[in-house]
Amino acid sequence: MKNLFSVALTVSSIIGISNGFYIPGVHPKTFQKEEDVPLKVNSLTSIHTQVPKDYYRMPFCEPAQGVKMASENLGEFLTGNKIQNSAYTVNMLTETFCVKLCQKKLTKGDAAKLKLHIKYGYHNNWIIDNLPSAAVGLTASGEKQKHYAGGFPIGFIASDTKEAYIYNHVNIYISYHQADPAVEGYRVVGFSVEPMSVKHEFQGGYQWDGESTEGFQKQLATCDASSHMERASIRNNQVVNMDEKILFTYDVIWSSSETSWASRWDVYLSEDHLVPAQVHWYSITNSILVVLFLSLLVISILVRNLKRDIADYNAIAALADEEQDEEVNETGWKLVHADVFRPPDTYPMLYAVFLGTGVQLFFTIFLAIVFSAVGFLSPARRGSLMTAILIFYMFCGIIAGNTSSRIYKSFKGRQWQLCTVLTATLFPGLTFFIFLFFNIILFFLQSSASAPFLDVVIVAAMWCCVSIPLVFLGAYFGYKAEAMEFPTVTSTIARAIPPTPMLLNPLVGMTVTGIVPFAAAYVEFFFIMTSL
Numbered sequence: 408m409k410n411l412f413s414v415a416l417t418v419s420s421i422i423g424i425s426n427g428f429y430i431p432g433v434h435p436k437t438f439q440k441e442e443d444v445p446l447k448v449n450s451l452t453s454i455h456t457q458v459p460k461d462y463y464r465m466p467f468c469e470p471a472q473g474v475k476m477a478s479e480n481l482g483e484f485l486t487g488n489k490i491q492n493s494a495y496t497v498n499m500l501t502e503t504f505c506v507k508l509c510q511k512k513l514t515k516g517d518a519a520k521l522k523l524h525i526k527y528g529y530h531n532n533w534i535i536d537n538l539p540s541a542a543v544g545l546t547a548s549g550e551k552q553k554h555y556a557g558g559f560p561i562g563f564i565a566s567d568t569k570e571a572y573i574y575n576h577v578n579i580y581i582s583y584h585q586a587d588p589a590v591e592g593y594r595v596v597g598f599s600v601e602p603m604s605v606k607h608e609f610q611g612g613y614q615w616d617g618e619s620t621e622g623f624q625k626q627l628a629t630c631d632a633s634s635h636m637e638r639a640s641i642r643n644n645q646v647v648n649m650d651e652k653i654l655f656t657y658d659v660i661w662s663s664s665e666t667s668w669a670s671r672w673d674v675y676l677s678e679d680h681l682v683p684a685q686v687h688w689y690s691i692t693n694s695i696l697v698v699l700f701l702s703l704l705v706i707s708i709l710v711r712n713l714k715r716d717i718a719d720y721n722a723i724a725a726l727a728d729e730e731q732d733e734e735v736n737e738t739g740w741k742l743v744h745a746d747v748f749r750p751p752d753t754y755p756m757l758y759a760v761f762l763g764t765g766v767q768l769f770f771t772i773f774l775a776i777v778f779s780a781v782g783f784l785s786p787a788r789r790g791s792l793m794t795a796i797l798i799f800y801m802f803c804g805i806i807a808g809n810t811s812s813r814i815y816k817s818f819k820g821r822q823w824q825l826c827t828v829l830t831a832t833l834f835p836g837l838t839f840f841i842f843l844f845f846n847i848i849l850f851f852l853q854s855s856a857s858a859p860f861l862d863v864v865i866v867a868a869m870w871c872c873v874s875i876p877l878v879f880l881g882a883y884f885g886y887k888a889e890a891m892e893f894p895t896v897t898s899t900i901a902r903a904i905p906p907t908p909m910l911l912n913p914l915v916g917m918t919v920t921g922i923v924p925f926a927a928a929y930v931e932f933f934f935i936m937t938s939l
Contacts, residue, residue: 435668436536437592438499444581444595446495447477449488449532449539450855452558456527459487461855465524465561466517468494468509468655481797481865482790487856490534490789497535497579499593500661505630508655510617518649522571525562525647531602532558535581536595537788538671543580543601545638551601555675559602562647571647574602576656578635582664596664596671603636605629606643607654617652627656635660697927745898750818752901756826759818763811764834771800797869804831804874808881817891823882831878835870842866 438444450459463474470492477490494508513521533540542559546552562573582597607629609615615622630636635658645653666674751758775796778784784792811830815823849857858866909915 435594437586437594439591440500440593442499444497444499444535445477446493446497446579447490447534448493449490449534449558451524451529451561452532453524453527453529454557458849458852458854459489459856460524460529460853461489462491462531464853465521466511466513466653468511470494480790480794481862482793482795484790484858484862485793485797485866486790487854488789489855493533495579495657497581497659500583501659502661503657503659504635505627505632506657506659507623507627508657510615510622510652510654512617513647513649513651513653515649518647518651521562521573521647525560525571525573526564528560530558530560531600533598533600535598538595538598539675541597541599541675543578543599553599559600561602562604572604572644573647573653574604575607575645575653576603576605576630576636576658577601578603578658578660580660580662582662582666584664584666584668586668594668596666596668597662597674603638603641604644605636605641605656606645607656615652615654627654630656693930694927697923701923743902744895746902747895747897748893749897749901755818756815756820756822756829759811759815759820759826760829760833762814763807763809763830766810767800767803767807770803770806771796774799774803797866800835801869801874802877804877805881807831808878808883809885810881812882812885813888813891816886817893823886827879827882830882831875835874839867839870 448462451462451465452459463469471494472492475492477492483490496503496506511517530542531540539555540558541553541555542557543551543553544559559577560574562571564571578601580597580599580601581595583593584596585593607627609622610626610628613622613625615625626632629642630640636656645651647653775784775792778795779792784795807830808827811826812823815826820826843863846857846863
C-alpha cells in the first residue's frame with residue numbers, strides 16, 4: 408500500500424510539473440511598470456527582390472551605445488535574420504509623444520540609396536518581445552487596417568510627381584496583458600507600427616545641426632508633445648533629396664488587451680480574418696476534387712487490369728493440361744515477376760546512394776513536422792526550424808548509410824567504400840557548394856542574407872565531423888547485416904522490354920503527372936493571393 412501511495416505521489420508531481428510547462432519552449436517575459444522594453448530591428452526585405460539588406464546600411468538613427476547583434480542561433484543567420492538593437496526607447500506603460508530620435512542630413516549617396524530602396528518597396532521589420540511588427544495603413548476608403556506580414560514600408564513613391572518620400576515618424580502601438588490583476592506584471596501581446604512622412608519644422612524657425620543637445624529641448628511646430636500624431640495634421644511630407652535634413656520622431660501608445668500571452672500569435676496566422684472564409688473552402692474543395700479524381704483514375708486502371716487478368720486465368724483453367732502448360736506463364740503479372748527485383752543495369756550504385764539520401768531526407772522532414780506539431784519549434788524562436796532541420800539531417804546520416812549499404816549489398820556490389828563516400832558527400836556536398844556560391848554572391852551584393860564566415864565553418868564542421876562519420880557507421884552495420892531477401896527469384900536472363908508508345912514515354916508521364924499537382928497548388932494560391 409505504501410509503494411502504491413509513493414507511485415501515485417510521483418505521478419501526480421510529474422503531472423503538476425507538465426501542466427506548468429509551456430510546450431513551445433519560449434518562456435513568457437513579464438515586464439514591470441516603466442521597465443525597458445527593447446525594440447529590435449531586423450533586415451530590410453522586399454517582395455520585389457530576394458536580397459534583404461542590413462537595416463543600418465540606410466541613413467537611419469543608430470543607438471548611442473553602438474549597434475549590437477541580437478541574433479542568437481545558427482538558424483537565424485542562415486535564414487537571413489540579422490537582428491540588432493535600435494535607438495528607440497520604449498518603457499512599459501509609459502506613453503511618449505513626438506520624441507526626437509535624431510536628425511540625418513542626406514548626402515548624394517544616401518539620397519540615391521534611399522530612393523532606390525523605396526522604389527523597390529523595402530520594408531522595415533521591427534521586433535518587440537519576439538513579436539514582429541504589424542503595419543497600420545489606410546484602405547481605399549480611408550479606414551485604418553492592419554497587416555501582419557511583411558513589416559511596414561520605409562517610404563513611398565508619389566503617384567503624381569514620382570518623388571520618393573520617407574516615413575520618418577512612426578506611431579508605435581503596443582498591447583499588453585496582465586495575467587494576474589493581483590500581481591504587478593505585464594506581458595506584450597500585440598505590436599503594430601503606423602508609419603508617416605512628416606516634414607518637421609521647429610517653432611520659431613530654429614535650425615538644428617543634428618548634433619547639439621539643444622535641439623532635443625526645442626519644440627516642434629509639426630507635432631504636439633501631448634498627443635500622438637494624426638495623419639490629418641500632416642502639412643507636408645518628407646521628400647528624399649540631397650542635402651535634405653530628415654528628423655526622425657516617434658510616439659508610443661499603450662493599450663490593454665484581453666489576449667493572453669499564449670495566443671498572441673493567433674492573429675498573425677489568421678491575418679486578423681482578412682482572408683475570407685470562402686477562400687479556405689475553395690482550396691479545400693479543390694484539393695478534395697483533385698485527390699478524388701486521381702484516386703478514381705488509379706482505381707479504374709487497376710480494376711480494368713485485374714478483370715482482364717482474372718478473365719485470362721479463368722480461360723486458362725478451362726483448357727486442357729497440355730494447353731495450360733503452354734499458356735500459364737504468358738499472361739498477367741507473371742510476365743514480370745522474375746524481373747521486379749532485378750538490379751538496375753546502369754548506375755546501380757547511384758540508385759543505392761539516392762535511395763539512402765531520400766530516406767535521410769524523409770526522416771528529417773518527418774521529425775521536423777513532428778516537433779513543429781508538438782510545439783517545440785515555435786515561430787517565436789526565429790531560426791529554430793532551420794537549426795532543427797540541420798541537426799535532424801546530421802543525425803539521420805546513420806540511416807542513410809545503413810539504407811544505401813544494404814541496397815547496394817543486395818545488388819552484389821563490391822565497391823562499398825565508394826558507395827558510402829558518395830552517400831556521405833554527393834547530395835550534401837552539392838547542396839553545400841550551391842549554398843556557398845549564392846552566399847558569396849549575396850556577400851558581394853552587401854546583403855544581410857549572406858551567412859558570416861564563422862557560421863559557414865560551423866555548418867561545414869557539422870557535415871564533416873558528425874554527418875559523414877555517422878554515414879560510415881550506418882554503412883558498417885548495413886554491410887555486416889544479412890543480405891536482403893526478396894519474395895521472388897530474379898531470372899538470369901532479363902526479359903526483353905518492347906518499344907513503348909509515345910503516351911507511355913517517361914517524359915510524357917512526368918509532364919502529365921506534374922500538371923495535376925501544379926494546377927491544384929496554383930488554384931489554391933490564386934484564391935489566397937487575390938483575397939489579400
